[in-house]
Amino acid sequence: MTAASSSVTFTGVIPPVATPLLPDGTIDHVSLERLVERLIAEGVSGLFALGSTGETAYFTDDQRVELLTTIVRVNAGRVPIIAGAIELTAPRIIETARRLVAAGAQAIVTTAPLYTLNSAAEVADHFRAIAAAIDVPLWAYDVPVRVHSKLGIDLLVRLGAEGVIHGVKDSSGDDVSFRRLIAANDAAGRPLQLLTGHEVVVDAMALAGADGVVPGFANVEAAGYVRLWDATQRGDWTEARTEQERINRAFDIVFAPQGLSGDATGVGAFKAAMHARGIIDHATMADTVQSLDADTVTRIRQILSEQGMLPVAVS
Amino acid sequence: MTAASSSVTFTGVIPPVATPLLPDGTIDHVSLERLVERLIAEGVSGLFALGSTGETAYFTDDQRVELLTTIVRVNAGRVPIIAGAIELTAPRIIETARRLVAAGAQAIVTTAPLYTLNSAAEVADHFRAIAAAIDVPLWAYDVPVRVHSKLGIDLLVRLGAEGVIHGVKDSSGDDVSFRRLIAANDAAGRPLQLLTGHEVVVDAMALAGADGVVPGFANVEAAGYVRLWDATQRGDWTEARTEQERINRAFDIVFAPQGLSGDATGVGAFKAAMHARGIIDHATMADTVQSLDADTVTRIRQILSEQGMLPVAVS
Amino acid sequence: MTAASSSVTFTGVIPPVATPLLPDGTIDHVSLERLVERLIAEGVSGLFALGSTGETAYFTDDQRVELLTTIVRVNAGRVPIIAGAIELTAPRIIETARRLVAAGAQAIVTTAPLYTLNSAAEVADHFRAIAAAIDVPLWAYDVPVRVHSKLGIDLLVRLGAEGVIHGVKDSSGDDVSFRRLIAANDAAGRPLQLLTGHEVVVDAMALAGADGVVPGFANVEAAGYVRLWDATQRGDWTEARTEQERINRAFDIVFAPQGLSGDATGVGAFKAAMHARGIIDHATMADTVQSLDADTVTRIRQILSEQGMLPVAVS
């Protein structure tokens, strides 16, 4: 990769950009523009395009490029952009990643292989093959609830030391492992930047040494995470905790849906809240994912209202 | 789909065709031709292209089409061909499936979504969306060890009754569930053809009511499975069991590798045995999958030799 | 152990005896006597006391001894009795097992340790410690859905060859592994007797080489399993399958309960059916386990009626 690209860093608040859709299931570029503008205006330090919150697995490569192109255009270089290339294995990830890099991604993030049955050594070669085939920094995404395997600490730090990966987005649900990863990364000279995806414990993970957070809820309100992160950076842990607890009361919207799938629930709640706040025009979900019913949407609006998050003036 | 295509059936022995590779990782069409000819010569009743044994997850769509094209050409219409379209979600599966149908696949088989977190209702819509978008019969592939969720009996039979799916390849590792699926399918008027992927219990699964088997080991020797299946169809269960037990002694090759991944082990053992028997020219694995060491290959040859399967005259 | 005890064998139909309870939760000895008499009258070849179907985990050692004492007294030596000693670890299993042997158990069956985190070597030592401390044959019970680990084939056959265990009750849900265990046991000179707990595939498992079955449904009707097993022993696989399919239609009672726990569902359905058939006086469940509602009981009676299993004249 080029010297320029290798110097791209992702620290602080890096929201996973949600994907606004029109009722017919196509991309709602108007809402997407509004969303990206809003995220940047609220002070995020980078954008994570095409992640799980962005429903990327439900989109074709053409759609992914279409999405990323708008995000890159609206961003206009203001913050760095990392894009998810979520595919089965290295050959397919490389195909997707190259298209995303061509469309403006400054870094690529991907997981261990899906569907296949691999050893740690094979997973390492998987990341090596991808890194060798793209000319921007590669990040590893550790999300066992979706990938059904965990990336080991030794594996990650070794790949970092080799220059294969530049950072990790940790959604492993394993704070003990994350703390040990931080220590191992420190001991190795900090080759990796370490972002947590656990948006309800950002204060605690910052205390533990995280370099940033990828909060899905920032699609609903990013300013709180920016304040929270700033508090951690100046060592005001009481303020950080207070802000985190305020956010968490609003984050309860994701527990409003009952009996639906994980994807319908989490992203569904975000989209309902974004719609309620006027950030997107429709709460349409990716095709085959169920929509929230009216009662659930009402409950979500109620939670937002209790937290003083309705109404909001939108840009 | 057309009336012609909907009448394609897959019963009996339907081997998942392995993917011979040259040392540089590209497709070895010469060996693939030899393999397909041999499978048909040994009496298989259909071909399952691009399944797990075929390492399909490691190949791009271009490579998959390249593989399928050779299989279709060599087969020349002698047996029906079903092809795997293994991708993350419906939109991507449809893209792949359409290319495979254009290349000659007479049916498509796929799994529940990967990576995503879906409910049973969403999985049903996933299969409905795919079936509506392709004009050949769709089959469901139930392989929890790779997909990390199980397709329910009610779901499968309902999709069968709707005409969405025409059959199931069951690699669920759950014989109790499979027996109940057979009973539920019978009660519904048999909308589904039910193939087992459990190649060491074909006699038992045939007794239980399976319509056929997808045996990876048939890439090493198909004739035994054909004899076994024929014995079950004429009710000669003692002969079926004897043949199964003979096969199982040879199947022990897959337990020869130690300490390797699931993919390196199973497909690796098959390829080593195919190479030892002269069926393929190289035992090369898909990129990033580790190769067997020399001692393991020796042990595999020894097992084959003990079973009288070396040397063999190849076509 | 004594020469006499080591010669006890368990093959054919060995039902896990259910535990009839009075409405106050104490043991219903009158119903238990009726149940045991009936099982023997219908031709079972042994009794499995204090297994999962017997809700043994919910009873104290005093209650277990009380239960076993009645079973032993009613049996009066007509068939051999094996008893479950289900406890956390070897020291506690030995305490329980000794009391059960004193009460008349002719063999003991137990699982890998519970709650603890052990290696295969430690599990082997666990069985060795227990076998060394009791003077009747020890059996291993493989039930991963409850123990959350699987007993390996090598481990079981090695313990068999050492004389530590005399047999295995397999409720592993893994027919492929069971088939391989049969082959490995054959190759080792058959040190183990191998019983399947998968009561809906007894025909298939007998074809595969099982030595017997432990069917919970035999508490509702044992005669069918005796006929089924006899058919397998004389090689009449068509008759075996027909009987199995008849049983399976009645076994559907265990799928009648909705939304309840595994224990409430399986044992609850058996007890409801036993009560409907007049075999036990109350369908009371062990304390803390929920009871079936009236609609579910009605549905169970309907299934039994459709299968001609109501009414029944009881002894």
Place this chain on the structure above:
Amino acid sequence: MTAASSSVTFTGVIPPVATPLLPDGTIDHVSLERLVERLIAEGVSGLFALGSTGETAYFTDDQRVELLTTIVRVNAGRVPIIAGAIELTAPRIIETARRLVAAGAQAIVTTAPLYTLNSAAEVADHFRAIAAAIDVPLWAYDVPVRVHSKLGIDLLVRLGAEGVIHGVKDSSGDDVSFRRLIAANDAAGRPLQLLTGHEVVVDAMALAGADGVVPGFANVEAAGYVRLWDATQRGDWTEARTEQERINRAFDIVFAPQGLSGDATGVGAFKAAMHARGIIDHATMADTVQSLDADTVTRIRQILSEQGMLPVAVS
């Protein structure tokens, strides 16, 4: 329970007392006395007897009472004592718990049922049955890696509001869930005391709102955890983090063993370190659990030495 007993609280540093054994496997009371004296001298605020670190699952009730009796005697009322009653189900837990209360336990902690297959409603009744049968406060222990199910937030807070349980020891490995439990407990008026078992993230969990920690490593050195906890209570998060990071470097001893079971590894490392520091006379493990080899013990001593923890003057 009595008014006195219900007022017992467990906050701050509550170490799970390890079980020193003589080479013949019997309890080493001399070492146990030394250990308890040392823990109290280093400032712990309570003792957690008979937990996983105490290898309680490997001991009979007689041994458990023997252990607890010594702990109670040495403690002589200086700090409150909570004891684990780890058994299969409520009836057996009640038997054990009553003996432990008679021996001086001021509170009892237990898990969801083991081996059985229960619903959340049944688990709630399980805790209710136990609480009703003992006259000291009951605590819930959430340790999915051993129990193979997770205690839900709603369940715990409801049982707290009912007065059934007084606190939770969380070893769930799920920091997100723990943070939500803290919030839900706060919203309910704080019926529960919430201890974390994740001893490498105590600073972070204290920031999140934990009431205390149960650190197994305190058996090796408790003073660090006392300093750490005190720092959190006065809001000195930088000091807390520094102390946590120091502890974590020493805690690396638990990653020294390779290829052993979970129980052999964790408790084995603690015992080796305790022995190296002169706290216990023998590193003997519970019967059937494997011992560390000499190289591993050397590596553990080396880690302790690097952290300035060898030698130590023992009382």
